[in-house]
Amino acid sequence: MTLLPSVAIFLGATLIAVPLFKKFKLGAILGYLVAGVLIGPSGLNLITDIETILHFSELGVVLLLFVIGLELEPSTLWRMRNQIIVSGGSQLLVTALVLALISHFLLGLPIASSVTIGLALALSSTAFAIQLMNEQRILNTPPGQQGFSMLLMQDVAVIPILLIVGSFSTFETDAGVAWYISLGAVVAVLIAGKFLVNPVLRIVANYGSSEVMTAAALFLVLVTALAMSSAGLSMGMGAFLAGILLANSSFKHQLEVEIEPFKGLLLGLFFIAIGMNLNLSLLIDKPIFIVSMSLLLVLIKAGIISSILLLNKQNLKDASRVGLLLSQGGEFAFVVMTLALSSLVLTPDIAAQVNLVVGISMAVTSPLVILHAQFFSTKNCPAVYESESVSHQPQVIIAGFGRFGQITARVLAANSIPFTALDKDAEHIEFVRKFGNKVFFGDASRLDMLEKAGIADARILLVAIDEPEQTLNIIKLVKQHYPKVNIVARARNRNHAEDIGKLGLDDFVREMFDGGLVACEHVLKSIGYSNGQAKKMTVIFAEHDAKMLEDAIKSDMNMETRLSSIKQGREELQQLFVKDSESS
Known part of the structure; x- marks a missing residue:
């Protein structure tokens, strides 16, 4: 199928599914996922080239992380370092360990396969969770920032996880790039962001149009993301780093505005592509197993994340809400599964089941968040940080x-x-x-x-x-x-x-009016009028002019009426001066 019919199908599915799901308060993301299932191979089979679409739609995640980076000044990120390392690190390690133990002892999988599945499912969906946190207006609250720190840690851990999974292979793979190449790429981005980006954007702002500024914003994000990807790091982390470097820039708001439409459309395409990627035939063959594993994943991750937030002195409502928001499997699980298949660490059947569990966990997150809100509203338990924003x-x-x-x-x-x-x-x-x-x-x-x-x-x-x-x-x-x-x-x-x-x-x-009155007052005093006389004359003029202006605002004058009004006003002003002169 050519590009334009595919785009028309995507837009049509979005127009139908998203408003429908938002009407029933199930969230736009679930609408995108269902739309993807309907138009994909498991549904009407309208579009079949899923892998290409998924790769292209990952740009939505890249743009999302760039915008998030713009909102985080380096000083803010430095203040979050303990949350990222301690909260994020503990969530990742504990979740991966628990899921690996379940895979090994409960499902009977080999240790390498179990560790791979544990690491893959410990990752949440950055795009999904942040979108939900924005809808819930919790991202800029203290518990939301702790949840965000966990997502940051997960993104940082993607490359080490891929290296670990690659090491399980019985033959050599290109799982990673030498650490010094990755480090060099980070240093290059830091130097470019510090000394090159702002001067270039100033030139574009002075001599380019708004379309050129849009092109510059997209070029900046894509080049940084591709450079990081070539160096073995994730494209999202590269875009996030570029955003942080521009967080103190005078162009941050303009860049956000230019990228926002592309980010929204590509994120929607990303979730549709995930829905298309789900193999529903497995769900038909093993419905109880797949659904129970999906719910178990959500419950385990929500429980671990909520416990970490409770230990960090968050209240039960906020801790459990953030736990649910981050409880789904993430898009990077698909990347890990692809590597595990090519490395012969997992069989195609198990990898497909993991992908389906990730997709279903995404689908059930929004309804569970809605049920959570209804439960706590009936308990009359408001969140401490409901309206407290970090910014x-x-x-x-x-x-x-x-x-x-x-x-x-x-x-x-x-x-x-x-x-x-x-x-x-x-x-x-x-x-x-x-x-x-x-x-x-x-x-x-x-x-x-x-x-x-x-x-x-x-x-x-x-x-x-x-x-x-x-x-x-x-x-x-x-x-x-x-x-x-x-x-x-x-x-x-x-x-x-x-x-x-x-x-x-x-x-x-x-x-010019007030300055002109002051100058007039100085001129009158220089002519010889007293301070009181000069002041009174300017006051008379100002009051008369204000009345004329008020009349002009209230009426709808044509040019002839306006000229007549000006002439009449001049005569009235002369009469006022004569009257004031006679009385003094």
Whole structure:
């Protein structure tokens, strides 16, 4: 089958399955898996080239890990080192040991086969678990971060696991690459991220279009992932490392926005491919055995992970929820099974059964998480960390970080009020960041960009950009999607102020008006007027001008009416000055 019909089938299956499963609150991931089963060889057999699709769809996992890396600054990762080593390491070792013992003593498999299965099934699905944690809004909580540290440890352990499985082979395999090559690849990525990536992105931002920035983001991820893969490390770890290196970059939000659509589609394709990969004929032949093994896997992993979190002083609800979220088998189990088959460590029948157990464990995770939530809601047992986030969103977002926006930013910074600023001038951003300001490259007229900057949790948006039309677009966008956010806008001139006012925004500042009044007051005093007279004259003018502006905002004037209004206003102002002069 050619590419376009396959794409049409994938999209059609997604359009039907995912909304249906989300309607019944079973989650999008389970919808993808079922869609894959239906269109795959075990279902309608609409698509048969599963292996190629699975390899291509792994890019979704790569992009996911890159975005996660962008959210983790190196300092944050360093603070998590104990969780990664202790919690992640203990989960991996204990789970692998328990599953290997069950495989050897309960199922009667040889030691090499048992260890291989134990190591493969100890790995959870990074893409699956993180997607579920995002849906549950637990990823950025302390228990969610502990679960994430376990996933990180598992990703790091993939290469050693492949080396161990390869060592069980009776003949030589290419299970791994020399350690110094892998180390050299890591060092090369670190150097490139430190000295090359940001300068290149600045050039793209200054001279390229938004499409070129998208291409640059994808190129960065793919090159890093492929380089790490060639050096014997996982593509996902390479992308994750690249993301961490850019976590402090001014381009992080823009990169997230550009990659997000590709990440979502490819992750969906990945889960569909996993569903297609499941051999349901084995389930028909051995239904009790396969289902019981799948449930046993989920229960063992959930129990071990929950126990580790309880020992780390998490409450029962959060510990058991994270345990369930990480209880499924992972996508790397398919990689381990492929190597075990080529190394003659496992028979095709056993490898196929393990793959099916992994797929079913993924399928049952979402319903079990739903049952868990219902159980604890009836017990009236709220999670301690339900709303406590590890990251702190800004109270203020400043769109445009030129001289106008910087005045507010400096006052906020001096009073320790958190803010995030967005600007489209890459060189300008780099200069400002040298002074410790948190400024990111990005177009504030894009809703996804504002959302990455934290508009959902912000109290105030200051629109301080130069372009009048773009200012109006941002105001409309935020008032439509986030009406509770207070907006303060910069008006370039009187006409722009009228346009802003007609959008229902009262809080705007005419950038030249106040400065012009102050200059006028100085001129009047230099002519010979007293301080009080000069002040009064400017106040009269300001009040009259404000009234005229208010009338213009409330009415819908054509050009002829506007000119007539201006003439009438000038006459009224002259009368006010004459009246004030006669009374003084």
